[in-house]
Amino acid sequence: MGPAIATYNEALEPGDKEICDLLADELDRGLPGAESKVWHAHPVWFLEGNPIVGYSNQKRGIRLMFWSGADFDEPGLDVVGQKFKDASVFFSAATEINTADLRRWLKKGRAIQWDYKNIVRNKGKLDRLK
Numbered sequence: 001m002g003p004a005i006a007t008y009n010e011a012l013e014p015g016d017k018e019i020c021d022l023l024a025d026e027l028d029r030g031l032p033g034a035e036s037k038v039w040h041a042h043p044v045w046f047l048e049g050n051p052i053v054g055y056s057n058q059k060r061g062i063r064l065m066f067w068s069g070a071d072f073d074e075p076g077l078d079v080v081g082q083k084f085k086d087a088s089v090f091f092s093a094a095t096e097i098n099t100a101d102l103r104r105w106l107k108k109g110r111a112i113q114w115d116y117k118n119i120v121r122n123k124g125k126l127d128r129l130k
Contacts, residue, residue, distance in 0.1 A: 001028060004038040010056060018094045019062045023055050026099060030106030050108045050129065061092040064102075074106045076101050089114040 001024040002010070009020040020043070027045050028036065031052060034045040044054035051067045066072065069087030070079040076098070077087035091097055113129040 001025070002036055005036060005043040007040055008043055015093060016057055016062055019091050019097065020055060020057075023062070023064060023102075024096050024099055025104065026097075026102050027053060030103050031110065045126070047110065047113070048117075050113055050115065053106070058090070061090040063088050063090050066105060066109050068109065068112050069105070072105060072114050074101075074105060074108070078107065 001021075005024055009017050009024065012071065016109040024036075024043065027034075030044050031047065034047050034052065035044045036043065037050075038044075039046075039054070041056050042056040044051050046052060053066050054124060055062055055064045057063075065086055065088040068085045069077045072087065074087070075129065076090055079087045098127070115129050
């Protein structure tokens with residue numbers, strides 16, 4: 001995990017930090033070659049400049065969000081919006097993280113991507129990359 005993400009995690013309450021440290025390790029392992037950084041105040045992993053997955057600390061817990069997750073067809077991921085293709089899951093304890101599910105979602109994150117990198121240039125229209 002990069003220093004900015006480590007700093008983000010260090011600022012969290014101990015239980016939330018445990019969740020985020022586990023997520024960061026799994027995301028680094030599951031997306032080799034990805035760029036990770038704190039983007040819009042939250043840790044995010046990118047492939048070729050396109051955001052794939054990130055997490056944030058919210059009232060409901062730690063939210064793990066996949067930008068293209070709505071197309072993963074995974075019952076463990078909740079699709080909230082309709083305009084974008086994101087899906088997420090919330091964790092309140094590290095023991096809730098099923099690493100087998102997470103690793104499967106990361107493989108789908110690499111294989112199924114919508115072009116968020118160019119969403120502004122495309123005036124809000126998302127195009128399928130993979």
